[in-house]
Amino acid sequence: MAKENGQKKKGEGRAVHADSLLRELGIRHTRKAVNAGRDRQGKESENLLSLWRENSLSKAEILAYVETVTDEESGSYIPPKNRIVVTDMDGTLFCETDPTYFDFRLLAHRILEDPDYRDLASEMERSVAEKILDYAETGKLASGLEVDAGKAIASSFAGMTVTEFNEYVGRFGDLPAPGYEGMKAGDAFYRPMLQLLDFLEEKGFAVYICSGTDRMVIREIVSEIDIAPNQVIGTDRQFLAREQGSTGDTEYCFESDDELVLGGELLNKNLQMSKVELIAREIGMQPVLCLGNSSGDTSMARYVSAKNPYPTRVFMLCCDDTERESGDPEKAEKMRQMCEENGWVPVSMRDDWETIYGPGVRKKQKA
Numbered sequence: 001m002a003k004e005n006g007q008k009k010k011g012e013g014r015a016v017h018a019d020s021l022l023r024e025l026g027i028r029h030t031r032k033a034v035n036a037g038r039d040r041q042g043k044e045s046e047n048l049l050s051l052w053r054e055n056s057l058s059k060a061e062i063l064a065y066v067e068t069v070t071d072e073e074s075g076s077y078i079p080p081k082n083r084i085v086v087t088d089m090d091g092t093l094f095c096e097t098d099p100t101y102f103d104f105r106l107l108a109h110r111i112l113e114d115p116d117y118r119d120l121a122s123e124m125e126r127s128v129a130e131k132i133l134d135y136a137e138t139g140k141l142a143s144g145l146e147v148d149a150g151k152a153i154a155s156s157f158a159g160m161t162v163t164e165f166n167e168y169v170g171r172f173g174d175l176p177a178p179g180y181e182g183m184k185a186g187d188a189f190y191r192p193m194l195q196l197l198d199f200l201e202e203k204g205f206a207v208y209i210c211s212g213t214d215r216m217v218i219r220e221i222v223s224e225i226d227i228a229p230n231q232v233i234g235t236d237r238q239f240l241a242r243e244q245g246s247t248g249d250t251e252y253c254f255e256s257d258d259e260l261v262l263g264g265e266l267l268n269k270n271l272q273m274s275k276v277e278l279i280a281r282e283i284g285m286q287p288v289l290c291l292g293n294s295s296g297d298t299s300m301a302r303y304v305s306a307k308n309p310y311p312t313r314v315f316m317l318c319c320d321d322t323e324r325e326s327g328d329p330e331k332a333e334k335m336r337q338m339c340e341e342n343g344w345v346p347v348s349m350r351d352d353w354e355t356i357y358g359p360g361v362r363k364k365q366k367a
Contacts, residue, residue: 049199051192056352058315061345062196065313069288070203076311078288080204086279086300087197087291089211089218089234092317095188095357097326098179099136103217105185106172107149108132110156117156128152139328146212150266153214154237158264162216165262169220179326182360186221190317192353193291194225205289208233210279210300212271216262233278235270238263275300293317293335301344314344321350324363 052059069078090096098105111121111129121129128149131142157165173186180188197207208231211218215234222232242259244252268274276299279287290297290304293316301314316339319325320332327349339346349356 049192049195051195051354053352053354058345058347058352061313062199062315065289065311066200066203069311078310082285082288082310083203083205084283084285084287085197085200085205085207085289085291086210086275086283086287086304087193087207088293088297088300089209089213091293091319092291092297093189093193093197093209094221095177095190095325097319097328098177098185098188099326100132101213102173102185102188102221103153103214104132104135104149106169106217107153107156109172111152121156124148125152125156146271147266147269150214150235150237150269153217154262154266155264157262160262161259162262165216166220166223169217173221179364180357181362181364183357188357189225190349190353191355191358193317196291197225197227200289207231208279208283208287210234210270210275212269212275212296215270233270233275233282236267238265238267271296272299276303279303288312290314291317293319295338298338298342301342305343314342315347316344317347317349320348321353321356323350324356325349326363 049059049063068074068076069083071077087093090101094102096102108129110117111125112118112133128145129152131145132149135141135145157168160168170186173184175185177183177185177188201207207227209218209222209227210233213234215232215236218232218234219229223229240261240263241252241254242261243255244258268278270278275297279300286308287304288308288310289312290301292301292314297316301316304314305312316335318332318335319327320329321327322329332348336346338344
């Protein structure tokens with residue numbers, strides 16, 4: 001994605017308001033800029049949560065938890081090697097309502113709009129793209145669409161190299177966000193959540209994204225916010241050597257002049273128990289902190305809390321802001337009920353955050 005996008009970066013305020021400081025410094029909304037700002041100003045780590053309202057109960061819960069588990073004198077102390085955070089992506093760190101998931105929109109663009117591919121798209125791919133458009137319009141997710149979309153992403157980008165695919169995602173991310181002014185599609189991160197990740201990492205927590213979104217798509221999106229590729233867990237597709245043909249992986253030997261390309265098969269859709277399985281396989285340690293936003297994160301959240309030898313917390317975003325974001329009050333209320341039933345901490349996008357996407361970003365008014 002382009003390095004400059006006209007947005008300013010999330011920040012820490014001195015005696016001035018955070019937005020004013022950002023405009024003054026010309027800092028872009030990435031966690032790298034937050035780190036740089038902190039280094040320049042020597043601010044205490046708690047001030048990184050300046051984009052959270054002072055009266056926020058969830059903010060207070062976060063700060064209290066982190067202070068307790070990082071205090072070596074505390075009976076709740078967690079050693080640095082065990083400070084593992086798992087966070088969902090869409091609806092937790094990144095917009096999922098513009099008007100739907102980023103990888104869904106990427107797929108619909110590939111199949112219906114890309115002049116280099118639309119005439120080559122299969123009937124299955126076209127059917128999936130039409131269902132995505134219907135979902136974006138009605139909010140009703142067709143049965144099996146998430147898995148079918150994973151299959152269609154795999155098939156429609158088969159044969160591309162990793163670099164070619166990353167560049168494709170980057171170009172799509174550079175397009176304007178459909179429902180917002182002053183923001184690109186690939187920059188739709190929730191700024192308070194980026195602050196939270198930065199704060200947690202400063203306190204010795206390792207952050208892993210665990211999402212149902214295509215892993216390769218996530219890696220490209222987060223490439224500018226200091227999340228390493230090996231800290232991304234998501235839906236997986238097949239990889240092949242370009243000259244491999246039909247030879248099996250255990251039989252084919254990669255040659256020095258070979259090239260890694262994307263295969264056409266979906267390997268897994270990272271939802272519910274799949275998230276637990278991949279966390280156990282790829283991280284190898286039980287996390288102590290979970291960030292999510294939907295019932296699809298339930299398995300991951302319960303795994304974090306189940307028989308954990310260390311103190312744990314689960315924070316769930318409630319999409320209740322209809323002014324700055326395309327919130328869904330009914331869905332938000334259901335999540336609050338889930339939080340109450342499971343002992344999770346609800347986070348209100350409307351009440352807990354000073355901003356969502358940062359200064360200069362406005363939700364477009366529907367005609």
